[in-house]
Amino acid sequence: MTQQRRTGLKELQKLDGSINDARDRIGTFDPLFEEIEEPALMLESELGTSRTRLKEMKLESRRLETSSDERRERVKKLEERIGSVRNLREESAVTTELEMVKRALENDETEALTLIDQVRKGEERVTELEEAYKEASDIVEPKKEALLAEREEVRSELSRLEKERESFTAAMDPGELRIYEAIRGGGRRRAIAELTADGACANCFSVVPLQLQNVIRHGDRLIRCEACGVILAAAEPVEESTEGPADDEVITNEESEVDANEELSSEEVTDDIEEEASGVDGGDEEG
Numbered sequence: 001m002t003q004q005r006r007t008g009l010k011e012l013q014k015l016d017g018s019i020n021d022a023r024d025r026i027g028t029f030d031p032l033f034e035e036i037e038e039p040a041l042m043l044e045s046e047l048g049t050s051r052t053r054l055k056e057m058k059l060e061s062r063r064l065e066t067s068s069d070e071r072r073e074r075v076k077k078l079e080e081r082i083g084s085v086r087n088l089r090e091e092s093a094v095t096t097e098l099e100m101v102k103r104a105l106e107n108d109e110t111e112a113l114t115l116i117d118q119v120r121k122g123e124e125r126v127t128e129l130e131e132a133y134k135e136a137s138d139i140v141e142p143k144k145e146a147l148l149a150e151r152e153e154v155r156s157e158l159s160r161l162e163k164e165r166e167s168f169t170a171a172m173d174p175g176e177l178r179i180y181e182a183i184r185g186g187g188r189r190r191a192i193a194e195l196t197a198d199g200a201c202a203n204c205f206s207v208v209p210l211q212l213q214n215v216i217r218h219g220d221r222l223i224r225c226e227a228c229g230v231i232l233a234a235a236e237p238v239e240e241s242t243e244g245p246a247d248d249e250v251i252t253n254e255e256s257e258v259d260a261n262e263e264l265s266s267e268e269v270t271d272d273i274e275e276e277a278s279g280v281d282g283g284d285e286e287g
Contacts, residue, residue: 006233009192015165022158029151036143040136047129054122064112071105192231204228
């Protein structure tokens with residue numbers, strides 16, 4: 001029974017390995033999303049900056065337009081006032097203010113013309129970026145959808161494995177399961193290791209004392225490696241090869257060929273002896 005529990009721990013470790021692999025795979029999708037979305041995101045960022053700048057320029061253009069209207073109105077009033085001044089001092093003051101307002105109006109109009117040109121170029125740039133962003137999005141979306149579908153498959157597989165683990169551990173020995181979980185809780189992915197052929201821990205390759213090797217192979221109780229702390233288990237039996245009879249058959253065939261050659265040689269020797277005997281009999285008759 002205990003040996004079966006060791007086998008159960010090894011199966012649980014394989015299941016946990018599959019779960020970890022699935023989680024690792026899910027983690028690899030984020031960089032892939034960033035990679036395929038990067039061109040579109042860069043265009044989106046530039047488009048946002050251009051739109052903001054265009055909005056600011058339009059606001060500034062309206063401010064200049066309002067300011068120019070106010071100065072034009074002020075110029076008109078000052079020009080009307082000049083005709084009604086009563087002395088040279090008042091005329092000089094009005095004329096000076098009028099010149100200042102006119103210069104400010106000219107500056108506003110010059111700045112407004114420059115800004116209008118910048119707004120036009122800004123609108124053209126926004127249009128270009130919008131088209132480029134749309135093209136990039138059309139390329140990105142199919143790739144993104146394929147990655148989303150693949151990630152969803154891995155998540156479904158992870159969910160299935162986690163449910164399988166929950167069902168699997170429900171039938172395990174609670175004490176051994178606690179030890180197993182405690183070992184893995186330290187950040188390890190390997191909590192159980194088999195003995196090697198020469199009686200060492202397959203995790204850290206420290207040699208296990210012979211007495212403990214026998215206990216582990218018989219599965220009498222749970223033994224942990226003194227060096228690395230993992231649970232030790234007996235190695236799975238290796239299936240015997242079925243190629244033995246074929247080798248015996250080859251040997252048998254070789255022995256048959258040797259026997260046949262020996263038999264053939266014996267027949268040849270017998271024939272030679274009979275020929276010699278016939279020759280001797282014939283000589284006696286001639287004499």
